[in-house]
Amino acid sequence: MLSIIYALLFYAATILLVVGVGARIRKYATTPAPLKIPTTPAPITTQGVVWRMIREVLFFESLFKSNKWIWLFGWMFHMALWLIIIRHLRYTIPGNTPWLLDFLQPFGKYAGFAMILGLAGLWARRFLVDRVRYISSPSDHLILVLLIAIGLSGLSMTFVAKTDIVAVKAFMSGLWTFQINTLPASPLVFLHLGLVITLMIIFPISKLLHAPGLFFSPSRNQADNPREQRHIAPWAAELEK
Amino acid sequence: MADGDTQVPKMDDPLQVPCIKPGSMDGLQPFLASPEHQEALGFPGELVPDWKERTLAKMDEMAKKNRAFQVYLDICVKCGACTDKCHYFLGTADPKNMPVARQDLLRSVYRRYFTFAGKYFPWLVGARDLTEDVLKEWYSYYHQCSECRRCSVFCPYGIDTAEITMAARDILAEVGMGQKYSNEILGKVHTVGNNLGLNPKALGATLEDLEEDIEDETGVSVRIPLDEKGADILLVTPSADFFAEPHIDGLIGYAKVFHQAGVSWTVSSYASEAANFGLFIGNYENMRLVSQRIRKAAKDLGVKRIIFGECGHAWRVAYSFLNTLAGPWDFLDPNYPVPQHILDFTWKEIQKGTLTLDKSKNDHMTLTYHDSCNVARASRIGDYAGSQFEIPRNVIKAVCNNFVDMDQDTIHESTLCCGGGGGLLTDDLMDLRVKGAAPRMTAVQQVTESHGVSHMAAICAICKTQFSKVMPKYGYDMDSIVSVHQLVSNAIILDGQETDDAE
Numbered sequence: 058m059l060s061i062i063y064a065l066l067f068y069a070a071t072i073l074l075v076v077g078v079g080a081r082i083r084k085y086a087t088t089p090a091p092l093k094i095p096t097t098p099a100p101i102t103t104q105g106v107v108w109r110m111i112r113e114v115l116f117f118e119s120l121f122k123s124n125k126w127i128w129l130f131g132w133m134f135h136m137a138l139w140l141i142i143i144r145h146l147r148y149t150i151p152g153n154t155p156w157l158l159d160f161l162q163p164f165g166k167y168a169g170f171a172m173i174l175g176l177a178g179l180w181a182r183r184f185l186v187d188r189v190r191y192i193s194s195p196s197d198h199l200i201l202v203l204l205i206a207i208g209l210s211g212l213s214m215t216f217v218a219k220t221d222i223v224a225v226k227a228f229m230s231g232l233w234t235f236q237i238n239t240l241p242a243s244p245l246v247f248l249h250l251g252l253v254i255t256l257m258i259i260f261p262i263s264k265l266l267h268a269p270g271l272f273f274s275p276s277r278n279q280a281d282n283p284r285e286q287r288h289i290a291p292w293a294a295e296l297e298k
Numbered sequence: 299m300a301d302g303d304t305q306v307p308k309m310d311d312p313l314q315v316p317c318i319k320p321g322s323m324d325g326l327q328p329f330l331a332s333p334e335h336q337e338a339l340g341f342p343g344e345l346v347p348d349w350k351e352r353t354l355a356k357m358d359e360m361a362k363k364n365r366a367f368q369v370y371l372d373i374c375v376k377c378g379a380c381t382d383k384c385h386y387f388l389g390t391a392d393p394k395n396m397p398v399a400r401q402d403l404l405r406s407v408y409r410r411y412f413t414f415a416g417k418y419f420p421w422l423v424g425a426r427d428l429t430e431d432v433l434k435e436w437y438s439y440y441h442q443c444s445e446c447r448r449c450s451v452f453c454p455y456g457i458d459t460a461e462i463t464m465a466a467r468d469i470l471a472e473v474g475m476g477q478k479y480s481n482e483i484l485g486k487v488h489t490v491g492n493n494l495g496l497n498p499k500a501l502g503a504t505l506e507d508l509e510e511d512i513e514d515e516t517g518v519s520v521r522i523p524l525d526e527k528g529a530d531i532l533l534v535t536p537s538a539d540f541f542a543e544p545h546i547d548g549l550i551g552y553a554k555v556f557h558q559a560g561v562s563w564t565v566s567s568y569a570s571e572a573a574n575f576g577l578f579i580g581n582y583e584n585m586r587l588v589s590q591r592i593r594k595a596a597k598d599l600g601v602k603r604i605i606f607g608e609c610g611h612a613w614r615v616a617y618s619f620l621n622t623l624a625g626p627w628d629f630l631d632p633n634y635p636v637p638q639h640i641l642d643f644t645w646k647e648i649q650k651g652t653l654t655l656d657k658s659k660n661d662h663m664t665l666t667y668h669d670s671c672n673v674a675r676a677s678r679i680g681d682y683a684g685s686q687f688e689i690p691r692n693v694i695k696a697v698c699n700n701f702v703d704m705d706q707d708t709i710h711e712s713t714l715c716c717g718g719g720g721g722l723l724t725d726d727l728m729d730l731r732v733k734g735a736a737p738r739m740t741a742v743q744q745v746t747e748s749h750g751v752s753h754m755a756a757i758c759a760i761c762k763t764q765f766s767k768v769m770p771k772y773g774y775d776m777d778s779i780v781s782v783h784q785l786v787s788n789a790i791i792l793d794g795q796e797t798d799d800a801e
Contacts, residue, residue, distance in 0.1 A: 098683035123452035189378035194424035270373030276456035
């Protein structure tokens with residue numbers, strides 16, 4: 058019974074995530090930027106902009122310039138999260154997985170600790186630094202709590218109370234073909250998956266939108282070429298008629 | 299607030315972070331625009347009865363018309379990276395002067411009315427109702443931001459508080475709460491053509507006086523032409539260059555450079571203002587109208603090129619927006635950038651060797667250079683990224699023997715605002731201006747102690763006025779701030795000029 062409820066929740070959460078984030082991306086992409094506002098010095102070419110964006114996404118370049126502690130904790134958390142997501146593909150893809158995923162598996166396993174450490178550091182700042190304490194809302198704390206709880210419940214199943222991962226894989230990979238297999242009767246599994254479902258649902262209605270949003274930030278994604286190329290928003294062009 | 303009330307902040311280091319002092323700048327606000335000044339720009343004279351509906355409608359419109367507004371309100375994660383980057387926070391310790399907190403004054407309202415979480419769980423995400431007190435708080439704290447973009451350099455997503463400040467000021471003006479200083483000045487530009495309200499006749503007389511001054515000083519007749527049809531170059535410069543010190547010495551510098559370069563140029567009385575306060579109040583239509591004056595002047599005078607004088611926010615609008623607001627410029631000579639910066643012109647002439655320069659004329663000074671915020675972070679001067687930092691320094695080094703840079707973390711893209719930019723250069727905000735200048739002044743004091751720096755050069759009319767006013771509070775003479783072209787003017791030896799050596 059619980060397995061059916063969880064399966065339905067996964068479908069619902071996936072729809073909300075994909076449709077919600079998709080709608081948001083569409084809004085960002087279709088809203089015009091009326092003026093050229095790259096933060097300079099900025100790349101002069103589109104190619105340069107792509108490289109600037111890669112540096113922001115992979116290395117958090119601006120954050121590194123700003124604050125080494127936030128960078129250290131934030132970068133550690135995000136990079137660990139990537140490894141962890143990659144590692145979890147193995148539990149959602151039906152059948153055997155490509156060798157690359159298998160190779161990355163052990164890295165993802167220990168990345169869980171880095172993720173918790175990074176999140177703990179970020180959370181500590183919300184208490185210890187008066188400026189960050191001042192700007193923190195309950196939701197800022199709760200999102201960190203949610204991510205930490207996902208990490209801890211996951212790590213527990215790997216290192217403390219091992220779960221029947223084969224059964225979990227059967228459940229998750231079955232969802233692709235609308236087969237609802239039974240989840241192992243472990244509270245940790247239900248907790249972990251329930252928290253992940255929550256994360257998926259709140260993604261499009263929270264600050265987690267920073268992930269797609271960064272790519273649409275005019276101060277970062279515009280090339281510095283206003284004199285060479287005339288830039289004009291459709292609504293602004295109307296003023297010229 | 300009167301000058302005497304201001305406590306000059308004591309800092310050990312230009313970037314020393316204070317402990318937050320909530321409420322320390324509460325209630326500080328510039329004078330409201332009078333109905334007359336509001337209506338001249340197409341805004342309602344006073345707070346409209348349906349201010350709430352109109353505020354929300356305007357926010358909705360902005361979210362549809364400006365991607366930056368929409369994206370920046372959505373994606374801040376409150377990481378805290380920007381919290382110690384604003385010079386007004388460093389100087390006042392008021393937490394609402396932290397960039398993220400300043401944005402949140404508006405974001406909290408956006409969340410309440412435009413997001414799912416804020417509509418149903420306002421307490422959870424820091425959303426709040428829009429009240430008249432909120433508008434007053436906006437008016438206060440969105441006039442404690444100089445739109446300098448320092449925070450946007452350090453934000454992992456490039457969120458630019460200047461964009462939010464401009465949006466908030468635009469909303470406020472549209473519901474009847476415009477700012478006196480900016481709106482009064484914009485009115486003058488729309489009717490007379492410059493911020494000072496200097497009519498063509500007065501401008502002509504001023505320029506003639508200047509020509510005489512140059513001739514008295516050098517024995518050479520150097521022209522400063524006004525409204526001369528058929529000139530090659532239209533010079534658009536801040537009107538402070540016609541009137542204020544040390545700006546006017548910069549204008550003399552441009553004139554000497556043009557003279558030696560042998561080019562024909564003119565100032566326009568119709569477009570006798572480089573500054574565009576439409577940027578400060580965040581209003582596209584006003585910014586466009588001011589820009590269109592330059593287009594009309596260029597066409598009427600039949601010039602081939604446009605060059606801008608030393609000005610910060612003006613250069614941002616010129617470099618980044620002029621093509622958008624008043625382009626295309628296909629009727630000008632395509633061999634030159636439109637517009638070109640005066641320093642780009644002068645640096646090219648120096649490289650060509652057309653200028654005879656005697657560096658020793660500036661030996662009585664040891665100089666440092668203040669990167670003006672909007673030149674540094676919102677534009678470019680030459681043909682490569684970062685040339686906005688190098689070209690001014692190259693010119694200074696070509697005309698001065700003694701030059702020292704300030705702390706690396708306070709120059710180039712990390713430069714600190716002078717404290718008076720973005721529509722805050724008004725006496726009713728003097729308290730804020732003095733405190734906001736503290737980080738920059740601390741950096742100057744450091745190089746004074748270590749290298750004996752006596753003067754600071756700048757290329758922005760606002761920086762120059764602001765520093766001549768606040769530097770005395772930090773133990774410097776008011777003429778410790780100089781124009782870069784003032785240094786050029788000192789060093790340049792005109793053809794036929796009687797020099798001391800020749801006597």
